[in-house]
Amino acid sequence: MFLKTHKTASSTVLNILLRYGEKNGLKFALPNGRNDFSYPATFMRMFVKNYRPGACFNIICNHMRFNAPEVEALLPSDTFFFTILRDPALVFESSFHYYKSVIPLTWRIHGKDKLTDFLNDPQIHFDSNGFNSFYLKNLHFFDLGFDNTLEPEDPLVDSAIRAIAERFQLVMIAEHFEESLILLKDALCWQMDDLLFFVMNTRRPTSVSQLTPELRTKAREWNGVDWKLYRYFNATLWAKVNAYGRKRMEKEVKKLRQRNSKMAAICISGGMAVEYxxxxxxxxxxxxxxxxxxxxxxxxxxxxxxxxxxxxxKMLTPEIQYLTDLGVNLWMTRLWGWFKTILRL
Structure with missing residues (x-):
């Protein structure tokens, strides 16, 4: 089970899992009508396409707000749970850019640099009851099913981190993506070719706000729970790397990069991502x-x-199209896509 968090290279992991599941004839628990499990609603097993009581699946990997009992009810008892985190300052920047048009709280910020204005005084701009406000504070803690408005010092945060550590056998770190994949391969007894990937859903460089050290610090402070979460699991990742062996890890990462470079030369016209x-x-x-x-x-x-x-x-197919190929009727997603197209006109 992969908990697909937001703005963490999780779409790249999703592509890996969809290909692996198809190749090995595994049974996916897929969403119904859209490309997520009714996010931001807390996950319920009834959100799964064609769910029937007693149904059992091998892979769940689309966006959801995690709900352990409901997820566990769909999977074998020995299921491997993993997820991925990223520096919350970068998550905040990416989330702010991507979702600002659907977060009314940001519409009231009138300066040219809305992100900077928000971080300079977030308490003025933020309302936890605002529509889609969860995208602006501790988004990963929210994805994991917890209260994103808690403060880092709250004992509930520590108990939540313990619960996450007990439930998820691996928490990948986006900044150490290849090392994380090698640990995943080792845990699941995969082959190197199962890990092949092209980075999906990258943004045009000019659309990325370059955070100053001051703004990065402010973003981490504002997302203090996610920052605490990230630091904890970054440490656990490197403990796993040390147990795996640093030299051994370096060799495996080098092999993976070589295989990915070879596939890029084979598959991609021009060798790189291009504008839409x-x-x-x-x-x-x-x-x-x-x-x-x-x-x-x-x-x-x-x-x-x-x-x-x-x-x-398959390596180059975006998420929406891949889910369609797997038989998901994305009528709600496509309706929203049509509406977005109208807004661009």
Whole structure:
């Protein structure tokens, strides 16, 4: 079970899992009508497509607000649970940019640099009861099913971290993505080729706000619970790396990078991600934030050898399209997409 957190390279992990599940004939618990499990509602097993009492699945990996008992009811008792975290300052920057058009709290900020204005005095701008306000404070703690308005010193935060550590056998760290994947491979007895990936849902560099050291500190302080969570699990990750062996890890990461570089040369036209409007195959264009086209995608080479064509296509397929290929009727997501297109006109 992969808890897909927001703004953490989780879409890249999702692509890995979808390919692995397909390749090995595993049974997915998929959402119904949209690409998440009715987020931000707390997960319920009835959110699963075609759920029937007693149903058992192998993989759950779409966005949800975690609810351990409901998730556990769908999976074998020996299921491996993992998730991924990222520096909350960077999560905040990315979330603020991506969701600001659907967070009314940000509409009242009139300066040119809304993110800086918010961080300079967040108490003025934030209201925990505001629509979609969870995107602006301790988003990962919220994703994990806890109260995102708690302060870091609250004993409930420490008990929540203990509960997370007990439930999740691995918490990946986005800043150490490849090391995290190697630990995942080791835990699940995967092969190196199971880890192959292209980074999905990257943003155009000019759309990324470069946080000054002062703003980074303010973002971490504002998201203090997520910062505490991140530091705890960053330490646990490196404890696992040390147990695995630093030299051994370096060799494995090098192998993974070499394999990914080889696949990029085989699959990607031009070898890198391109702007949304430059993606030639319209069916391969990724989902975009409201009113923008800042998420990059890929062009697939046209002269790929037969043995690589299917793999290349799947590695380059964005989440929405991949879920459609798996049989999910994303009518709600597509309706929202149509509405977003109207807003861009």
């Amino acid at each position: 409007q430059d993606i030639r195959d319209l069916s391969m264009r990724p989902w975009q934030p409201v009113g923008e086209s800042s998420i990059l995608g890929y062009n697939m080479r046209s002269n790929i050898e037969q043995q690589y064509r299917v793999l290349c296509r």
